[in-house]
Each structure stands twice: as C-alpha cells, then as structure tokens.
Amino acid sequence: LAVGPLAGRRVLVTSGPTHEPIDPVRYIANRSSGAQGTALAAALRDLGASVVFVTGPATVPPPAGVKVVQVETAAQMMAAVSAALPVEAAVFAAAVADWRVANAASVKVKKGAGGLSLDFAENPDILATVSRLDTGRPRLVVGFAAETDQVIAHATAKRARKGCDWIVANDVSPATGIMGGTENAVTLITADGTEDWPRMPKAEVARRLAQRIAEALA
Numbered sequence: 001l002a003v004g005p006l007a008g009r010r011v012l013v014t015s016g017p018t019h020e021p022i023d024p025v026r027y028i029a030n031r032s033s034g035a036q037g038t039a040l041a042a043a044l045r046d047l048g049a050s051v052v053f054v055t056g057p058a059t060v061p062p063p064a065g066v067k068v069v070q071v072e073t074a075a076q077m078m079a080a081v082s083a084a085l086p087v088e089a090a091v092f093a094a095a096v097a098d099w100r101v102a103n104a105a106s107v108k109v110k111k112g113a114g115g116l117s118l119d120f121a122e123n124p125d126i127l128a129t130v131s132r133l134d135t136g137r138p139r140l141v142v143g144f145a146a147e148t149d150q151v152i153a154h155a156t157a158k159r160a161r162k163g164c165d166w167i168v169a170n171d172v173s174p175a176t177g178i179m180g181g182t183e184n185a186v187t188l189i190t191a192d193g194t195e196d197w198p199r200m201p202k203a204e205v206a207r208r209l210a211q212r213i214a215e216a217l218a
C-alpha cells in the first residue's frame, strides 16, 4: 500500500523523444534522453502517487514501480495520454516532435533517384489539448519549455498559449550541457510569478517539483 502525500493520487508523466517515421527503417528524432521525465516519475512514485508513465524511445530506462506505456510517435503518445485520463496531475516532460512526415513511405525508400523530399504535417499538441479539456481536465497541468534564448519571455508566453498551470522552463543551449546531461537549471512559472531554481541534479529538480505538486494537490 502506497504511503506519502500523494498516496491514492493518480498522476501522468510524459517523457522522452518521439520518433516520426520516414519509411519503415528510418525516422526523425530529437536529442531528448528522457532523464528529467524519468526522474520526475520516480519522485512522484516516491511520494506515493500511482504514476502512469507514457514514454517515447528514451535512452534512460523507465523507473520501476510505475505503469509504463511505451510509444513511438506523437500521435501514439496523444492516444496513450487520452487513454490514461482521468488523472489529478499531468506533467508533460516529453520532447514531442512538432511535425511528422506527411508523405512517409510504406516501403524502404531507395537511393539513386536523386534527392529525397519530405512533406511535414503538424503533430497534435498534447499539452495544449489536455490543458484545454472542458471535462476531465487534470487539476494541475505542468508543461516544460526547453528554450535556447529569451527563456523566461518565451516560456511565459508558452504558458498562456498552451493553457497549462505551470511551466518548467530551462535553457537547452548546447553550452549548458543540460540536454542529455545529468543537471538542470530551471525556472518555475506559475500564476503567482517566476522562481529561479539553482542548477542541481535532475533528480533533485524532480524531487522538488514532485513536492510542489503534492502541496498543490493537498
């Protein structure tokens, strides 16, 4: 039986990249490792939550003691998230591909006929979709904003545009070593304003965020 401030509470975490197929053997991806989302799921579990962990093909293994739903594409992640609802809190840490290949081939594309042209279609915005649900919206919806410039301005605008309650903003410029690294330096943006957290291990960011989520749901 779970104990802790989140005992009996169902929460959702998305994590990792998505892979968007070009053909049966090739895909477009991004550099997300899934480290921060995995740490968050573990921290929420440690506070007693019943965690549904919807993950793309991450490089770090999923945590033990959570319900793992493995997906590949953004469309599959959207479907898995919808199926996981209702939850009391949802944290969207996945680096979802903004586009999918609209003209993906059903057989392997052969070279020799010159170049290759791909058409892109926009993927569903999972965070915005869940944030704007009329019925069944989680009480707390948390998004991430990975930015390389004007971090606070872009993340504040993102919070309003997506309709989520909190945004966890971070600077993923290559020089920071954050994307794929073990540390993170985040700013938490809520209706009450912005809070800069010092640089710390992703596991510690996760513990603090899980604690804040527990307080918000209490």
Ligand code: C5P
Pocket (backbone or CB within 6 Å): 014, 074, 092, 093, 094, 095, 096, 097, 098, 123, 124, 125, 126, 127, 128, 142, 143, 144, 145, 146, 158
């Ligand atoms: O717009 P952007 O991708 O920067 O927003 C980042 C936030 O939105 C993250 O919380 C990410 O998990 C979420 N997101 C999503 N579905 C998308 C794109 C982003 O849930 N298609």
